[in-house]
Amino acid sequence: METRRVLSCVLCASLASAQFAQAASHREAPLTAIDRTADITDFYAFVSPDRPDTLTSIVCTDPLLEPANGPNYFPFDSDIEYAIRIDNDHDAREDVTFTFRFSTEQNLPGVPVGFAGAGGGVPAPPLSPAPIAPGTPLIPPAITALEGNGSQGIGLRQTYKVSVKQGGSKAKSLKRVGGGDLIALPSNVGPRTMPDYASLFQQAIFELPDGIKVFAGTVDDSFFIDLGAAFDSLNFRVIPGPGSTGIPLVLSDAQDATKDQNFLADDVSGYNVNCIAVQVPFQNVLAKGGAATSSNALRQIGLWGTTSRKSLSVRVPTRATADAGDFVQVQRMANPLFNELLIGTDMKDFWSRSRPKDDAQFQNFALDPLIVRLGQAAFAAAGVPFSIPAPPRLDLAPLVFYTSGKQGPFADLLRVDLSVPPTPAASASRLGGCGGDPAGFPNGRRTGDDVTDCFLRAGFGILIPQFNTFPFNRLGDGVNVNDNPIPDTFPFMAAANSGRNSRHVDPGEPGCAGATCPVN
Amino acid sequence: MRFAATLGCAACLFALAAAAAESPAEADLRKARAQIEAAQDGPARATGLVALAQAHTRRARESGDATQYERSLEALAEARRQDPAHAGLAKVEAWVRLGRHEFAAAEALARAHCEAQPQDADAWGLLGDALMEQGRSDAAADAYQRMMDLRPGPGAYQRAAYWRERAGDLDGAQALLRRTLAATAARDVEDRAWILVHVAALEERAGDAARAEATLREALAQFADYHYALAALAVLELRDGRAEQSLATSRRALAAAPHPERRLVAADALRALGREDEARAEEDTFLREALANQARADNENLFLVDFFLDRRPDVPRALAIAEREASRRRDPATRERLERARAAAEAN
Numbered sequence: 105m106e107t108r109r110v111l112s113c114v115l116c117a118s119l120a121s122a123q124f125a126q127a128a129s130h131r132e133a134p135l136t137a138i139d140r141t142a143d144i145t146d147f148y149a150f151v152s153p154d155r156p157d158t159l160t161s162i163v164c165t166d167p168l169l170e171p172a173n174g175p176n177y178f179p180f181d182s183d184i185e186y187a188i189r190i191d192n193d194h195d196a197r198e199d200v201t202f203t204f205r206f207s208t209e210q211n212l213p214g215v216p217v218g219f220a221g222a223g224g225g226v227p228a229p230p231l232s233p234a235p236i237a238p239g240t241p242l243i244p245p246a247i248t249a250l251e252g253n254g255s256q257g258i259g260l261r262q263t264y265k266v267s268v269k270q271g272g273s274k275a276k277s278l279k280r281v282g283g284g285d286l287i288a289l290p291s292n293v294g295p296r297t298m299p300d301y302a303s304l305f306q307q308a309i310f311e312l313p314d315g316i317k318v319f320a321g322t323v324d325d326s327f328f329i330d331l332g333a334a335f336d337s338l339n340f341r342v343i344p345g346p347g348s349t350g351i352p353l354v355l356s357d358a359q360d361a362t363k364d365q366n367f368l369a370d371d372v373s374g375y376n377v378n379c380i381a382v383q384v385p386f387q388n389v390l391a392k393g394g395a396a397t398s399s400n401a402l403r404q405i406g407l408w409g410t411t412s413r414k415s416l417s418v419r420v421p422t423r424a425t426a427d428a429g430d431f432v433q434v435q436r437m438a439n440p441l442f443n444e445l446l447i448g449t450d451m452k453d454f455w456s457r458s459r460p461k462d463d464a465q466f467q468n469f470a471l472d473p474l475i476v477r478l479g480q481a482a483f484a485a486a487g488v489p490f491s492i493p494a495p496p497r498l499d500l501a502p503l504v505f506y507t508s509g510k511q512g513p514f515a516d517l518l519r520v521d522l523s524v525p526p527t528p529a530a531s532a533s534r535l536g537g538c539g540g541d542p543a544g545f546p547n548g549r550r551t552g553d554d555v556t557d558c559f560l561r562a563g564f565g566i567l568i569p570q571f572n573t574f575p576f577n578r579l580g581d582g583v584n585v586n587d588n589p590i591p592d593t594f595p596f597m598a599a600a601n602s603g604r605n606s607r608h609v610d611p612g613e614p615g616c617a618g619a620t621c622p623v624n
Numbered sequence: 625m626r627f628a629a630t631l632g633c634a635a636c637l638f639a640l641a642a643a644a645a646e647s648p649a650e651a652d653l654r655k656a657r658a659q660i661e662a663a664q665d666g667p668a669r670a671t672g673l674v675a676l677a678q679a680h681t682r683r684a685r686e687s688g689d690a691t692q693y694e695r696s697l698e699a700l701a702e703a704r705r706q707d708p709a710h711a712g713l714a715k716v717e718a719w720v721r722l723g724r725h726e727f728a729a730a731e732a733l734a735r736a737h738c739e740a741q742p743q744d745a746d747a748w749g750l751l752g753d754a755l756m757e758q759g760r761s762d763a764a765a766d767a768y769q770r771m772m773d774l775r776p777g778p779g780a781y782q783r784a785a786y787w788r789e790r791a792g793d794l795d796g797a798q799a800l801l802r803r804t805l806a807a808t809a810a811r812d813v814e815d816r817a818w819i820l821v822h823v824a825a826l827e828e829r830a831g832d833a834a835r836a837e838a839t840l841r842e843a844l845a846q847f848a849d850y851h852y853a854l855a856a857l858a859v860l861e862l863r864d865g866r867a868e869q870s871l872a873t874s875r876r877a878l879a880a881a882p883h884p885e886r887r888l889v890a891a892d893a894l895r896a897l898g899r900e901d902e903a904r905a906e907e908d909t910f911l912r913e914a915l916a917n918q919a920r921a922d923n924e925n926l927f928l929v930d931f932f933l934d935r936r937p938d939v940p941r942a943l944a945i946a947e948r949e950a951s952r953r954r955d956p957a958t959r960e961r962l963e964r965a966r967a968a969a970e971a972n
Contacts, residue, residue, distance in 0.1 A: 414776060
């Protein structure tokens with residue numbers, strides 16, 4: 105009997121092995137095609153209010169990060185080359201490129217979470233059973249620093265390298281002033297693990313040579329929008345509150361003038377995102393010898409962000425063939441919502457992989473936006489017929505052409521006129537250029553600009569005087585401001601929402617902003 | 625320093641949290657239905673229906689419920705009525721046909737889509753998948769490389785990993801799967817779990833069962849009661865002499881997704897525990913269920929071949945099933961079964 109059982113088990117082990125392999129090789133059509141870590145959510149560029157002789161540019165990736173989603177939270181992808189590219193001579197080709205590459209260390213192997221810490225640390229108690237002796241450190245001290253003492257609880261530590269390439273010269277690595285690593289700020293796990301997250305946030309701002317500053321880390325997503333309504337085939341809501349017009353997507357004057365309160369839920373509230381910010385003196389980004397003055401025909405520069413991955417060999421590499429090829433661009437972004445709302449679904453992926461200098465092939469998407477026609481149709485179906493500007497929509501030229509000096513080829517670039525000084529926060533319009541503020545979108549894009557409302561209004565023609573009328577000049581989604589206040593100093597982004605103590609504002613809840621928000 | 629002991633149960637909490645939440649596919653289904661409801665007849669409705677088909681296919685993998693594929697095809701049929709020229713129709717149907725193991729049909733659809741839209745990286749991946757399952761690995765490598773060169777990323781990495789695994793480059797395959805995992809968002813928990821199950825399979829093949837088990841537990845922490853992870857874990861536990869544990873894990877795998885072949889591991893665990901009658905009863909149930917599925921594209925025929933070669937020897941029957949299956953697909957596992965059955969027939 106015993107012999108039989110042993111034989112059976114030998115047999116079953118071999119069959120079990122087959123089943124393990126079968127389970128593993130049974131590959132339904134894989135669905136992991138969505139490259140979220142390379143997905144650029146937003147791109148910003150503006151003259152820095154805290155240092156008006158510098159440009160701040162920010163590229164954000166990996167959308168809608170739920171702050172509580174441990175255990176490793178949201179590291180940057182070390183296989184990706186993140187880049188901010190700048191055209192300074194109006195040909196839609198990069199003249200200055202900042203690239204960022206990340207490395208990841210596991211400092212707490214065996215610990216199932218990426219970040220751990222409490223108070224001064226927690227030892228094993230006196231009754232701790234073997235093999236862990238009483239007094240053995242079990243939980244490290246709370247994380248109060250990104251390096252050195254107070255950083256022991258950072259199990260998943262990311263450092264990064266920055267390089268800059270100007271013109272045809274070789275890329276130059278930019279080292280931290282004073283030495284040491286550039287460290288990415290991890291997400292805000294919660295108050296027990298990270299009791300002073302604001303301090304960690306400040307520690308993640310580093311000085312580089314030539315007056316350049318850099319920041320990389322997980323932050324609150326600065327974008328604000330009624331996302332659900334926008335993507336539900338423009339199923340926008342009537343905006344409640346003072347003087348409501350009763351018309352979906354149309355704000356009253358009072359609502360329109362409000363820049364510190366939301367009337368509908370910000371669907372991005374309470375979510376985090378990974379961002380890289382760099383602040384660079386003008387002389388490092390302008391064409392050689394140029395100045396940020398109105399007399400310089402090249403005072404306007406064009407920027408975009410990209411993410412790239414190396415193409416790898418599918419076949420087993422040999423001595424004659426390399427395992428990895430060149431970096432291949434997988435995503436790009438300049439103007440907000442350009443890909444999402446203008447480029448046709450079947451072309452989005454191709455557009456993401458192409459370069460601005462070749463954008464003429466997408467010209468019709470921008471100069472005859474289907475989304476505007478859909479909006480017209482939706483309103484007509486609801487008994488509100490109106491006219492829209494006829495194509496080609498040259499009124500949208502600031503999005504796709506330079507407006508000073510040589511206009512350059514059609515290209516999706518975020519263009520910034522460096523001769524325009526920043527508008528003080530108190531007098532800045534949330535609508536940027538659509539609200540008469542020359543320092544806001546589409547002259548660059550600040551983190552607080554309500555690009556959704558500006559995009560809507562510009563799309564329906566308010567840059568043409570005859571269309572700058574009600575209701576077009578009051579279009580808006582009812583979400584006027586970010587849920588967390590945006591600081592007025594570099595990196596101009598709010599700290600990440602707490603994993604333990606944050607929440608999202610949902611449709612049906614009252615809108616909110618800043619201190620009135622039920623967040624944290 | 626040692627922090628593991630106190631924090632170990634954190635994984636249990638994550639598993640509980642994952643179980644309570646809506647799965648990624650369920651969220652996709654909800655969004656697609658809302659999109660359809662809001663859309664008028666025509667292209668917009670077709671887009672919603674194509675999204676619904678994709679979501680059902682994703683749910684099929686999450687749940688092991690093959691009827692989800694039927695719903696995918698129904699959604700695609702309606703999408704075709706709404707917009708016969710919709711760009712996503714052929715690609716998504718290729719995806720569904722792969723899930724149903726209708727590889728020749730999947731190849732034809734994917735190839736047609738690649739010809740129409742050669743810049744679509746995903747379609748080259750689907751074409752490669754269909755070719756791999758039909759044993760045309762060289763052509764599959766070309767298709768996968770095309771996908772990689774167009775858009776490197778998780779989709780291309782994990783296909784390259786599969787190809788390398790089949791070519792015997794286990795280290796390369798593991799490295800590629802780890803890259804895939806790094807590129808997959810934290811919230812795509814089922815995708816992450818699926819990748820981890822495949823990493824564990826490679827670790828097991830490399831002889832590191834302990835590491836494989838740890839990886840499977842990581843998969844279960846990501847996606848609670850993930851049936852692929854449970855099934856593989858039951859095998860490892862049994863092989864490690866933990867028959868009681870293996871039996872419980874097998875039962876959990878069966879409850880999560882009632883794939884008949886999982887009864888065989890349960891039977892082996894029962895036999896190891898000396899419960900021979902129950903083991904035979906479990907095998908009988910497997911036999912009944914697998915025979916009922918024989919004619920379906922997604923079936924247990926390879927396990928039936930093994931069954932008739934090893935457990936209840938009936939070599940002619942094993943050979944007949946293996947030959948029938950090999951006429952439909954030429955992947956390495958099918959070819960290996962056919963060779964075994966032929967060898968057994970010759971030995972007889």
